[in-house]
Amino acid sequence: MYLWKIMGISERKEREREEMKQLIMGAALKMFLEDGYAKTSIRNIADAIEYSPGTIYLYYKDKDELLFEVQRHAYGKLLEAFKTYATSKHPFERLAQVCKTYISFGLENPELYDLMFIIRAPMNADESQFKSNGEDSFKFLVDTLAECITQGLIVFNDIQLAALQVWAMAHGLVSLDLRCRLKVMMINDVTIRETLNQSMEEYLSCIRK
Amino acid sequence: MYLWKIMGISERKEREREEMKQLIMGAALKMFLEDGYAKTSIRNIADAIEYSPGTIYLYYKDKDELLFEVQRHAYGKLLEAFKTYATSKHPFERLAQVCKTYISFGLENPELYDLMFIIRAPMNADESQFKSNGEDSFKFLVDTLAECITQGLIVFNDIQLAALQVWAMAHGLVSLDLRCRLKVMMINDVTIRETLNQSMEEYLSCIRK
DNA sequence: TTCATTTACTGAACACCATTCATTATATTT
DNA sequence: AAATATAATGAATGGTGTTCAGTAAATGAA
Numbered sequence: 001m002y003l004w005k006i007m008g009i010s011e012r013k014e015r016e017r018e019e020m021k022q023l024i025m026g027a028a029l030k031m032f033l034e035d036g037y038a039k040t041s042i043r044n045i046a047d048a049i050e051y052s053p054g055t056i057y058l059y060y061k062d063k064d065e066l067l068f069e070v071q072r073h074a075y076g077k078l079l080e081a082f083k084t085y086a087t088s089k090h091p092f093e094r095l096a097q098v099c100k101t102y103i104s105f106g107l108e109n110p111e112l113y114d115l116m117f118i119i120r121a122p123m124n125a126d127e128s129q130f131k132s133n134g135e136d137s138f139k140f141l142v143d144t145l146a147e148c149i150t151q152g153l154i155v156f157n158d159i160q161l162a163a164l165q166v167w168a169m170a171h172g173l174v175s176l177d178l179r180c181r182l183k184v185m186m187i188n189d190v191t192i193r194e195t196l197n198q199s200m201e202e203y204l205s206c207i208r209k
Numbered sequence: 210m211y212l213w214k215i216m217g218i219s220e221r222k223e224r225e226r227e228e229m230k231q232l233i234m235g236a237a238l239k240m241f242l243e244d245g246y247a248k249t250s251i252r253n254i255a256d257a258i259e260y261s262p263g264t265i266y267l268y269y270k271d272k273d274e275l276l277f278e279v280q281r282h283a284y285g286k287l288l289e290a291f292k293t294y295a296t297s298k299h300p301f302e303r304l305a306q307v308c309k310t311y312i313s314f315g316l317e318n319p320e321l322y323d324l325m326f327i328i329r330a331p332m333n334a335d336e337s338q339f340k341s342n343g344e345d346s347f348k349f350l351v352d353t354l355a356e357c358i359t360q361g362l363i364v365f366n367d368i369q370l371a372a373l374q375v376w377a378m379a380h381g382l383v384s385l386d387l388r389c390r391l392k393v394m395m396i397n398d399v400t401i402r403e404t405l406n407q408s409m410e411e412y413l414s415c416i417r418k
Numbered sequence: 419t420t421c422a423t424t425t426a427c428t429g430a431a432c433a434c435c436a437t438t439c440a441t442t443a444t445a446t447t448t
Numbered sequence: 449a450a451a452t453a454t455a456a457t458g459a460a461t462g463g464t465g466t467t468c469a470g471t472a473a474a475t476g477a478a
Contacts, residue, residue: 052427052428053428055428057465063466117385118327121389121390135393160396161407165411168382169381169412173377176377179330185347250434261457262436267455271436
């Protein structure tokens with residue numbers, strides 16, 4: 001009997017499979033960040049890792065599934081940023097830190113931000129999986145807002161509505177800038193970051209009770 | 210001498226050229242709206258108007274220039290919507306109407322909204338032309354806000370900052386919805402429109418003095 | 419060790435895409 | 449009627465995502 005052998009081998013196989021997925025994902029992430037999702041082709045990724053295009057399809061169903069994996073990674077990075085920079089004990093101050101971190105994250109990782117919040121969501125991805133991707137980082141915002149509400153620091157009663165509004169404001173500012181739609185206003189390119197932060201701060205002072 | 214003839218002919222030619230551009234633009238617009246920008250190919254457009262692909266390049270430099278023309282058209286439609294639905298004499302009420310109109314426009318014309326505000330701006334397009342596209346509809350918002358400020362109806366002093374904030378909120382709400390990023394919140398799909406409007410209204414009441 | 423089977427991988431092929439350009443057809447001018 | 453200028457073509461170029469028959473290597477059973 002080779003049962004002991006079989007077990008060991010299948011475990012190694014599983015490990016190797018995971019390593020291969022990581023190899024592909026790593027190359028994809030790097031190239032998505034450098035050249036953007038659209039300009040990165042399966043062929044390019046295959047070239048980079050020195051495998052044939054077909055091989056990638058043995059590990060990922062299609063390009064969207066690859067995007068999906070990269071998205072998960074990106075949401076993780078955002079949550080990390082929140083945990084690092086939004087540490088104030090005071091809920092409202094922490095909320096301000098979350099917003100500032102969000103905006104910085106967007107401006108400093110434009111391609112990543114694109115993948116996370118602007119790119120058309122792959123329609124084939126099942127909803128539950130998609131939801132779970134952004135959940136954790138969104139929860140950070142919700143928790144902070146919940147504390148603000150219970151301590152009566154902001155004008156909202158409904159946490160969901162509060163989260164929607166704050167997120168929409170931050171996303172609106174970042175995405176309009178990333179898509180160059182602010183050119184219609186004549187803001188100096190150098191000061192744009194300052195302007196966005198100022199807008200966010202003003203908004204936050206509006207919702208403070 | 211055939212000078213009289215030359216003039217007549219060159220005018221007709223100019224007219225025909227314009228008609229041809231309109232023919233292409235019309236087909237492109239229709240197909241962009243139905244299938245989206247990415248899925249509409251030059252070949253498809255050529256097929257639809259019963260010309261060869263090459264012909265389109267005699268009238269438009271590339272696909273981006275075509276997008277550009279469609280964008281101009283779309284911004285015109287938005288301005289029209291503002292003029293139709295934001296008619297209140299009272300500046301703040303009018304501001305609320307502008308915002309409501311903007312959100313409705315986005316939800317009802319998702320593909321158009323995409324072209325206008327979400328799609329990556331063609332980088333080859335020169336900035337001045339790009340700016341002029343959105344200018345008029347943006348001016349409508351700015352003018353309304355200016356009145357609000359002079360009458361002391363809102364908390365802002367700076368018109369630019371006010372416009373940025375209001376626009377960001379509206380765009381944030383619409384674009385997060387269009388890109389399905391609100392799935393992370395568990396809002397009933399049917400009531401989403403109501404939720405967005407409610408958020409906008411709450412925001413407006415925050416900035417009211 | 420030998421042979422059958424499973425697994426991993428390849429790369430050519432398919433059906434698309436935007437764009438270019440030599441060639442052809444038509445319209446205008448001389 | 450011939451020469452010229454304009455308009456349109458459609459095949460060709462170099463890309464894209466994805467599939468799949470075929471090959472090579474690793475594994476399992478005898």
